[in-house]
Amino acid sequence: MLMSSSHPAAAVLAAVLAEQGVRHAVVSPGSRNAPLVIALHHQPDIDVRVSIDERAAAHHALGLALATWTPVPVVCTSGTAALNHGPALAEAFHARIPLLSITADRPSEVIGRGHGQTLNQAGVHGLHTVHHDVLDESTMDVDTLAAKARHAMRQALHGGPGQSAGPVHLNVPFEEPLYDLARAVAVPKAAETVPDSTSDRADLKVPEALRGALNEGKVLVVAGPRPAAVHRTPHATLKVNLPCLAERGAYVEGPLVTHGGERLLHDGQWPDALKPEAVITLGLPPMSKALRAALADVPHWHVGTDLEGEGSGWDIWATLQGEVSAAVLSAPTTHEAKEVWTRAQAL
Known part of the structure; x- marks a missing residue:
């Protein structure tokens, strides 16, 4: 029985990344991003590497994406940690490299109320990404989460000018508790796509x-x-x-x-x-x-x-x-x- 994080957004996202061929991920230690780290850790096809500094982690993932020409996620906790992905995302944007910035966040209702490690993260990297989105498990079902994750992967590979690759930012809010395990949710299969002859x-x-x-x-x-x-x-x-x-x-x-x-x-x-x-x-x-x-x-x-x-x-x-x-x-x-x-x- 495959286990994962008890948070559906983390479990679904990790499953879709593995399904879509992601084989490397870089994570920075934190608390709010624990569900994402747990979910990635329980995907046997993904090699998870740890980089303590978020800026260094993003450049590590950038190098892996360049070397493999496949999307590589870099995961961090909430707050200003998310901003440290910015330099690598800017490089990926101009070099058309499929880098995935996945930032954990606090629930939307506590944003702007003085809580620690909290800022307006949604869309914060919009100028230097080809796509950005929020995966909010409090308002989305498993089908919606999977569809959004797959769309983000398509954008990373083909969302830039002339269908080129480019960086993507996904912001994922989580309520506590953050460390619980559960049986992995069943992710709906991806619909078959017909190649675009045009x-x-x-x-x-x-x-x-x-x-x-x-x-x-x-x-x-x-x-x-x-x-x-x-x-x-x-x-x-x-x-x-x-x-x-x-x-x-x-x-x-x-x-x-x-x-x-x-x-x-x-x-x-x-x-x-x-x-x-x-x-x-x-x-x-x-x-x-x-x-x-x-x-x-x-x-x-x-x-x-x-x-x-x-x-x-x-x-x-x-x-x-x-x-x-x-x-x-x-x-x-x-x-x-x-x-x-x-x-x-x-x-």
Whole structure:
């Protein structure tokens, strides 16, 4: 007989997390979050790690989510402890990482009445999450709690721009007693979902301006950190045939892939032989200031949702023309471009 916390919200949430493939959780010690810790502890498929400081715990969970590309919950007690998840949530928001902040709370009727470890936690991380919600067992039945938990998981994986991943905040109030065990509640099975065929963007055509630059061997791929497709298939790499500048964490490979692209610049400018007429980006924006400056005036396209779930990308140079299919990355380049970039790689 599977045991869990006597609090339905904690038991249901932990069961849904395990059902949805969560395998790691980070918890910080506390009293109000005891039901959540107990419920996670009784899920045999979830490895629960302890980190005393809430800020450090959130960054620990952030690293696990980045390494596994699966949602990882970080759990804390009520009060200002919840605010300490903020820095990691902000990083996850901008890097599109599925981090789950789960904050225990006191019952709503005692908020603002001078009780210790109490503040307005609901929605406190709204600016840097793709979804936030309250799981209140005092007003919700098991079906509602399970539905909200599953929706939160979907948002963590697909709730960001262009159906990308992102952080989620769930606030869970508990009445005392907090430490009691009970037989695990029966969680209703998740409804089967039909894949959304409209998300396939492989039919994105190559724009005429980009096609011209491809024919002339004047297209440069800039691969930033963490293309989402790579992390959906652990240890995978992305094949690129075109000249490509790759930053750490881009996980791309090909005969013309170059790391440390700043060394190819002369006084911050491209040599004429290497100067691109079009740029294709994938993953997060490049971190190198020198590369950003050198590409400031070049028209650019972003690999769209057929590969990454990243929508139209970031218009970091104010030159974004639109999306292109991932298929363009395997397009052939000219013999002259191969020779020029091969020589540049040897510098």
